[in-house]
Every structure is written in structure tokens, then in C-alpha cells.
Ligand SMILES: C[C@@]1(CC(=O)O)c2cc3[nH]c(cc4nc(cc5[nH]c(cc(n2)[C@H]1CCC(=O)O)[C@@](C)(CC(=O)O)[C@@H]5CCC(=O)O)C(CC(=O)O)=C4CCC(=O)O)c(CCC(=O)O)c3CC(=O)O
């Protein structure tokens with residue numbers, strides 16, 4: 641089985657080509673736009689309605705042509721998303737020759753990366769992957785995260801952000817900071833936003849108190 645390593649990629653400096661203009665290309669484009677892409681060229685002789693709309697709103701460019709392998713090197717990130725499976729394979733092979741990251745939508749194994757199912761809530765991002773085994777299951781899990789999990793942790797993340805800023809400015813040691821923030825992460829989803837100051841103070845007391853006890857123990 642192929643191994644994969646998930647990363648959080650910044651898209652603003654990527655030159656992205658989505659080759660193919662159908663519904664799957666449109667789904668990839670929407671995901672890329674949500675991820676902050678600013679340079680997306682769709683390469684296809686025709687665009688579906690959704691891509692046409694995105695073109696008219698100026699969010700994507702369009703190269704109204706059949707795919708051409710020799711222009712791939714203009715891009716840093718490529719999606720081979722045509723309905724021609726053999727062409728998608730040729731695009732993937734050519735891109736990989738030049739170490740250009742490429743996703744082959746008709747055969748995940750042939751490209752260099754897969755697109756996970758992504759749910760966003762505020763600054764929180766979760767990506768679920770079945771490593772190509774069942775995209776539908778990845779989609780289902782994403783939907784469950786969206787409705788049951790992310791709303792709770794979006795608030796927790798806001799609290800952790802405030803707390804972490806305070807803690808990073810404090811005089812705690814690195815070890816104390818780590819202990820405090822791990823402890824806080826366990827509790828953050830149950831804390832009310834208005835209570836953040838009291839919570840921060842109590843956490844600090846507990847860290848210091850625990851250490852006192854540790855010292856008395858001699859441990
Ligand atoms: C390998 C991968 C390559 C890639 O595209 O990156 C790939 C490949 C293929 N998908 C196929 C089919 C379907 N894909 C979906 C849905 C999604 N597919 C996505 C990703 C991936 N799909 C990558 C693996 C990711 C992983 O496993 O973690 C998601 C998660 C992300 C996204 O596309 O943005 C998005 C849900 C996002 C969302 O809703 O949020 C559905 C369900 C639906 O549309 O409702 C179906 C039909 C049912 C089914 O098959 O499950 C086929 C067969 C095509 C055929 O039959 O010809 C192939 C080809 C093959 O199997 O290699």
C-alpha cells in the first residue's frame with residue numbers, strides 16, 4: 641500500500657492548473673478557492689456552468705484548449721481532471737517527471753497526492769482521507785465532523801488562541817507552557833468565553849501547585 645503524508649499547503653504562491661472543465665474539476669477548483677488559491681488556470685475546451693460562473697466572476701482563468709503536456713512546467717500544482725483516463729495518466733507521468741505535484745482524479749495511485757475531504761469552521765480545518773479506498777466514506781466522515789464536532793471545537797480554538805498568546809508572553813518555562821496548554825486543550829470546549837481570564841488564572845495556579853507537590857514528593 642502507498643504511504644501518504646498530510647501537509648497544510650499555502651496556496652497563494654502556487655501556480656495551479658486544473659485540466660478538464662467538468663463537475664470534478666469544478667469541485668477541485670472550489671476546494672482550492674476555499675484554500676486561498678489566487679492563480680488557477682482551467683485548461684479545457686469547454687467549461688461546465690459552475691466553472692463558467694467562476695470565470696465570469698474573475699476567480700479563475702481559462703485556457704480554452706485541449707490539454708498540452710509541454711505547458712505543464714508553467715505550473716507548480718496540477719489536477720488531471722479530464723474524462724479521458726489515459727490522458728490523465730499521461731499528464732500525471734509528465735508532471736511527476738518534473739517534480740510537479742499532481743493529482744490524478746481517475747486513479748489516485750498514479751499521481752503524487754490525493755485530495756482529502758475537507759471541513760472548515762472558522763480557523764479550524766479538518767481533512768479526512770481514506771487514502772483512496774473509499775472517497776464516499778471520507779465525505780461522510782467530513783459531514784459528520786461538520787455537524788457534530790467542528791462547532792464545539794471552533795469555540796475551543798478561539799479560547800486556546802487567546803490563552804496561548806497570554807502564555808507565550810508569560811515567564812513560564814517551556815515545559816510549564818506545554819503542560820498548561822495541554823491541560824487547557826482538555827478543558828477548552830467546556831469553558832465559557834466570558835470566563836477566559838479566570839480560567840487562565842486557575843490553570844496557572846494549578847500548574848504551579850502541581851509543581852510544588854512534585855517537589856515535595858521529591859519527584
Ligand atoms: C483518490 C482520489 C483522487 C482525488 O481526486 O484526489 C479520488 C478518486 C476517485 N474518486 C472516485 C469517486 C468518488 N469520489 C467522490 C468524492 C470525493 N472524492 C474525493 C477524493 C478522492 N477521490 C481522492 C481520494 C481521497 C481519499 O480517499 O481520501 C473527495 C474526498 C475530495 C474532493 O474531490 O474534493 C470527494 C468528497 C469531498 C466532499 O464531498 O467534500 C465520490 C462521492 C460523491 O461524489 O458523492 C465518488 C463516488 C463514490 C465512490 O467511489 O466512493 C473515483 C471513481 C470514479 C469512477 O467511478 O470513475 C476515483 C478514482 C479512483 O478510485 O482512483
Ligand SMILES: NC(=O)C1=CN([C@@H]2O[C@H](COP(=O)(O)OP(=O)(O)OC[C@H]3O[C@@H](n4cnc5c(N)ncnc54)[C@H](O)[C@@H]3O)[C@@H](O)[C@H]2O)C=CC1
Nearest residue numbers: 660661662663664665683684685686706707722723745746
Ligand atoms: N476524484 C474524484 O473525486 C472523482 C473522479 N472521477 C473521475 O473524474 C473524471 C471526470 O469526471 P467529470 O468531471 O464528472 O466528467 P465530465 O464529463 O463532466 O468532464 C470532463 C471534462 O474533461 C474535459 N476534457 C476531455 N478531454 C480533454 C482534453 N483532451 N483536454 C482537456 N480537457 C478535456 C471535457 O472538456 C470536460 O470538461 C471521470 O472520468 C472519473 O474518472 C469521477 C468521480 C469522482
